Amino acid sequence: MTLFKLSVHNIKHNFRSYFSYFISTLFSVFMLFMFYSIYYNKQMEAFSNGRVKVYTIFKAASIIVIIFSALFIWYANSFFIKSRKKEMALYSILGMKKKEIGTLLFCENMFLGILSIIIGLPLGVIASKFLLQLLVNIMKARVVVQYTVESRAVIATTLIFIALFLFNSIKAYGEYISSGSLNF
Amino acid sequence: MNVMEVRNVKKIYSSKLNGNESQALKDISFSVKKGEFLGVMGPSGSGKSTLLNVISTIDTPTGGTVAIGGKSIINLDEDELSEFRRSRLGFIFQDYNLLDTLTLKENIILPLSLARQDVRVIEEKVKKISSILGIDDILNKSPYEVSGGQKQRAAAARAIITEPELILADEPTGALDSKSSTELLENLSELNKQNAATIVMVTHDAFSASYCNRIIFIKDGLLNCELERKGSRKEFFNEVLKTLSNLGGVLSDLV
Numbered sequence: 384m385t386l387f388k389l390s391v392h393n394i395k396h397n398f399r400s401y402f403s404y405f406i407s408t409l410f411s412v413f414m415l416f417m418f419y420s421i422y423y424n425k426q427m428e429a430f431s432n433g434r435v436k437v438y439t440i441f442k443a444a445s446i447i448v449i450i451f452s453a454l455f456i457w458y459a460n461s462f463f464i465k466s467r468k469k470e471m472a473l474y475s476i477l478g479m480k481k482k483e484i485g486t487l488l489f490c491e492n493m494f495l496g497i498l499s500i501i502i503g504l505p506l507g508v509i510a511s512k513f514l515l516q517l518l519v520n521i522m523k524a525r526v527v528v529q530y531t532v533e534s535r536a537v538i539a540t541t542l543i544f545i546a547l548f549l550f551n552s553i554k555a556y557g558e559y560i561s562s563g564s565l566n567f
Numbered sequence: 568m569n570v571m572e573v574r575n576v577k578k579i580y581s582s583k584l585n586g587n588e589s590q591a592l593k594d595i596s597f598s599v600k601k602g603e604f605l606g607v608m609g610p611s612g613s614g615k616s617t618l619l620n621v622i623s624t625i626d627t628p629t630g631g632t633v634a635i636g637g638k639s640i641i642n643l644d645e646d647e648l649s650e651f652r653r654s655r656l657g658f659i660f661q662d663y664n665l666l667d668t669l670t671l672k673e674n675i676i677l678p679l680s681l682a683r684q685d686v687r688v689i690e691e692k693v694k695k696i697s698s699i700l701g702i703d704d705i706l707n708k709s710p711y712e713v714s715g716g717q718k719q720r721a722a723a724a725r726a727i728i729t730e731p732e733l734i735l736a737d738e739p740t741g742a743l744d745s746k747s748s749t750e751l752l753e754n755l756s757e758l759n760k761q762n763a764a765t766i767v768m769v770t771h772d773a774f775s776a777s778y779c780n781r782i783i784f785i786k787d788g789l790l791n792c793e794l795e796r797k798g799s800r801k802e803f804f805n806e807v808l809k810t811l812s813n814l815g816g817v818l819s820d821l822v
Contacts, residue, residue: 396668473664476625477678477725478653481645 386483390490404463405495411452412503412544413510418448419536420511421518426528453547460551464488464558471559485556492555496548500541507540508532570732570765571599571622576631578617578788591617592628593788599733602763604756606770606779608807610814614788615769616737622767623658623735624648636732653682657726659736663718665710671721672697672706678729696724699761700754716747720754727758734758736768740775752778773811777804786814 394401421427422441430437474484512530519528578592591614599605609615620626622633624640633640636655643651665674672693673680679689697703700720705713710721719739726734736755740748756778758764770776777800784791794810796803 393668469664470666473666474681475649476623476652476656476658477681478649478651479681480649483681 386487387490390487390494393487394491394494400466401463401491401495404459405499407459408456408496408499408544408548409503409506411455412499412540413507415448415452415543416504416507416536416540417511417514418445419539420507420533421515423533423536423539424515424528425531425533426526427515430524449543452544456547456551457554460492460555464555481560485559488559489552489556492552493548496544496552500544504537504540568601569598570601570603570636571767572632572634573597573618573622574632574634576618576621576628576633578614578621578626579629590788592621595631595785595788595790597783597790597793599765599767601765602759604759604766604768604778604780606768606776606782607785608770608773608776608782608811609785609791611771613785615771615785618785619735619737619767619769622733623656624652653678654729655732657729657731657734659719659722659726659734659739661738661741663710663715663722663742665718665722665725667710670707670709671702671713671717674710675706675721675724675728678725682729692728693724696728699757700724701750714747716743716750719743719747719751723751723754723758727762727764730762730764732765734764734766736766738770738772739768740770740772745774748772748775773804773807776807777801782807782810784810784814 398405422445471484471488474487475481479487515528515530519526574596576592576595577590579588579590581588595614595618607615607618617626621628622635622640624643627641635651640651665671666677669677675693675697676689679692693706694703697706700723702717702720702724705717710718713721719742723736723739726736739755740751743751752775755766755768759766768775768779776782777796780796782794784793791814792810794803794806
């Protein structure tokens with residue numbers, strides 16, 4: 384069984400213990416995408432065009448959403464790694480090298496991250512459609528909003544989260560490599 | 568030939584908070600011969616688990632040396648350490664430590680697959696060992712589908728499949744009922760005889776200990792006495808009980 388196979392196997396057969404981590408990353412992807420699809424919506428852009436205030440508020444809000452997702456995923460990731468200390472100790476006593484276990488953690492983290500992007504984006508598309516309609520209703524704007532899936536929103540969300548997951552996977556790898564004695 | 572040499576091992580735990588030090592192991596020396604089934608006994612807090620952790624490279628001693636197969640296992644680097652754990656050491660835990668996501672068979676062959684051994688060789692080894700341990704008909708089940716005794720026998724199979732120089736068992740019968748305990752102990756002594764496996768077992772249970780060839784008793788971090796089995800298991804069991812009551816501690820805690 385190679386490391387790659389083992390990590391896929393772990394995720395497939397032990398989904399319950401990955402579930403809370405997965406849900407939290409999924410939620411972050413979902414939130415950010417919803418935000419971006421409104422931000423990049425053509426009609427909203429036309430509406431906010433020339434109004435500097437609206438544009439800055441959106442810009443500032445997007446940065447806040449990114450910071451919160453990063454903190455949220457960071458915390459969820461640390462918790463997830465801690466809950467698997469015993470399993471890692473077992474791999475180690477069976478003779479797996481630290482580097483190999485670190486790689487296993489890295490692979491699993493990346494898999495889960497990419498999976499949450501793949502599932503989170505379509506969910507975000509559906510939800511943002513409703514959110515946009517709601518927003519228009521609240522603003523009492525007499526316009527019919529055309530919802531389109533904005534490729535810029537998809538690309539921005541994907542890039543930001545791939546960066547976040549990559550960072551967390553590297554962190555998980557690094558933390559394991561530098562950890563001390565085994566804890567059973 | 569000695570498989571393991573433990574010389575003047577000390578272990579001091581110091582608390583970072585108030586600088587208190589506690590000596591878990593004061594000065595322990597003993598050796599284990601090839602093919603021996605050694606028991607380590609002592610009241611709780613005597614340092615037997617610390618000793619096992621030091622021998623198994625889970626923990627490092629403060630002083631002294633431990634050599635297995637003539638090679639020191641203190642201060643090994645990362646590659647040597649994983650090589651040592653993979654091919655020269657087998658470990659049986661009190662709470663099995665099987666991976667629930669894998670079947671029993673996959674659990675058993677995990678050390679071999681991690682070492683990238685040939686599939687045919689692996690199959691052969693699994694067949695041989697599972698028939699000795701009597702788990703050949705449940706190999707494809709998950710750990711949560713089988714009893715504690717069967718789990719522990721699978722764990723024993725995982726420990727022995729690499730044919731290590733030394734098998735360490737930390738209270739292997741601690742979580743088992745008396746029937747499963749007896750079966751496991753009989754399996755272990757069978758492995759000990761048939762495969763000439765060297766086993767070191769930590770236990771506080773006199774019945775389990777009576778399956779050993781030799782028992783060392785530890786008290787307050789020091790080697791207290793040693794007992795060698797000469798006659799039958801029953802006689803040995805009574806001797807163990809007598810030694811334990813001489814050693815002090817509450818008897819009900821020991822039996």
